[in-house]
Amino acid sequence: MLFVVVLCALAQGVMAQTKVQQKLPDKTRILFLLDASGSMLEQWERPNQTRWSVAKSILTHIVDSLSRNSKLELALRVYGHRSPQEIKNCKDTYLEVPFKGKNHSLIIDKLKEIKPKGVTPITYSLEQSANDFPAGPGYRNIVILITDGIESCGGDLCAMSRAMQKKGVFLRPYIIGLGLRSEKTLECAGKYIDADTPGKFSNVLNEAIETSFAKTTASIELLDAGGKPVETNVNVTFANTFTGAPMYDFVHYLDKLGRPDTVQIDPVVDYDLTVNTVPPVVKRNITLIPGKHNVIRIPAPQGNLIIKQEGRRDNGLQSVVREKGKAEIINTQQSNETFRYLTGKYEIETLTLPRRIFTIDIQANKTENILLPAPGVVNFNTTATGYGSLYVLRDDGVQEWVCNLNELKSQFALTLLPGQYKIVFRVKQTTGSKYTGLKKFAVQSGETVSVNVFK
Known part of the structure; x- marks a missing residue:
């Protein structure tokens, strides 16, 4: 009976280890951060049509269309709408409608009430938005910033956005610039999209919403020297390109037919992908196509190295490994251990007395041997x-x-x-x-x- 209990415990342990540990949160929060500064009253394309009237109309329509999404919560923060421009109130921002289920009508009603009048304190507003997202797991936090101009209160929007993203307050913000006053210098704070006409504004706002919900997958093909996707069993890290923070870590896998598996990845941010071979391979600024399956192909040909000493069967002897011509130690390898390296030239320094240095050339799918005499x-x-x-x-x-x-x-x-x-x-x-x-x-x-x- 004890044997059966042990087997059951082992089986449960294996099952626990095979459960999916990383997945996207089931629910999403979207904060609309809306510019209501005085410049939003300027005419846009047609007489009697202002940037504000267009933004209010399109945002109202989108908020109403999202009311049937049970996995979404919305909130509205507005800036530049409480104090006139001459006062230059750089703290003129307010969470008009906080996050709550089925608050769509509240947002629509609030949009009807607001009258643009003041300055553009974007940075301060973004900083205050950190308090708008309720604490707790299970949500993706997204900011959609809609503005017709740049910061007018001297804040460092890029630094603030980076700090908030690193803290995990929200993902990479969408920044939609309205009309000719928008500036591409806002790109450093998030994904900037220039909407120079009312029609384009409608399209890009809808695109931002759709991207937030698009189920996006990726598979990674690790290529050998012949360009075949047969390398596997190495850790792969998706890091946020903007902040450098890791977002997903997977151990690469090939099925019985030699096909890489598929993982779900959030398309809202861009990624730097690190294949943690020795030394690592990095592919930067990967933009995923939302709602599609993305195949990422990365050359990662590898070979093996074994270090042995005559008469010694344990692994007590250590050697340090460097890329040839570089001072950085990339690995400390034990004797009698088979270790994989990217193809290339390396210097191996054995921690013997005296030390010995070997230059080797690791070739794809081959094994290099270093044999030391017995001491x-x-x-x-x-x-x-x-x-x-x-x-x-x-x-x-x-x-x-x-x-x-x-x-x-x-x-x-x-x-x-x-x-x-x-x-x-x-x-x-x-x-x-x-x-x-x-x-x-x-x-x-x-x-x-x-x-x-x-x-």
Whole structure:
């Protein structure tokens, strides 16, 4: 019975691990951040038609059409509508209708009441909108900013938007610029869309709404050296291009037919995709087509490296790996471990005494082997404690420093690769450099050597 219980526990553990851990929130909140500054009363295209009248009419129609969506909550924040321009009230913003289910008629009624009059405090309004979204999981928070001009109160809209996105307050805002007063400098704050005519404004506003709800999927093809999508089993990270914050992490998978699986991704933001090979491959500024299946193809050809030492079966030996010509360590590899790297040239430094450096060329779907000889053991006797160093003597007569010696012990052992060595040592109690002792010795694989420095 105990055996059956253990099997059941293991089965439950496997089932728990196979559950989907990452998915888009079921519900969405959209905050309309609407410009009601004095400039919105200017004529737009036709006599007796202002930017405000167009924005109010189209937004009213869209809000009404969204009333049947049970997975959506709306709110309305307006700025520039409470104080006249001459006062220059840079805190003139107000959440006119907070988030709540079935509040569409409240928003429509509020749009009828508002009269544009003041300045354009976009940054302050966006900052205040952080408090408009109720706390709690299960929602995607989206801002749609509608404006006919740029910031008029000296705020840094780009920095504010970036800070809010990094905190996860909302996703990348949509910024819809109305008419000739709009500025593409607003692109740094979100996805800027220029609506230079009333008809285009209607189209881009509808597009922003549709994108927010579009079910968008992606599959990632990791290509080998021949351009075939056969590389797999590596971590893949989707990071927000604007903020750098990771949004999705997946371990790549191919099914039995060698096809990459499909994942659902939010199309509201652009992504930098990192394939966490060693070293990583990064593809930046990926814009997904909303409502479609997107195939992302990334070259990631890899090969294998194994490092072994004769007579050693454990993995206690470590080696540091760098790309050739670069100082950064990209991996610390254990002995007897098969590790995959992108194709290319690498420098492998074994953490032996002395260290050894190998240059290798990793080729696609091939395995490179580094085999070190078995070491020997040297027992040192320096008579008394002191100061000194160990050198390896190269075949060309040049000596290379290996390590400093333990100044607290007069007897100690070191494990060294085969070769010719020299020890240089002075006892602490001596009164001059002339009392430095030298001793040369050889080390063979698998042998133990005793070195008495002063005999």
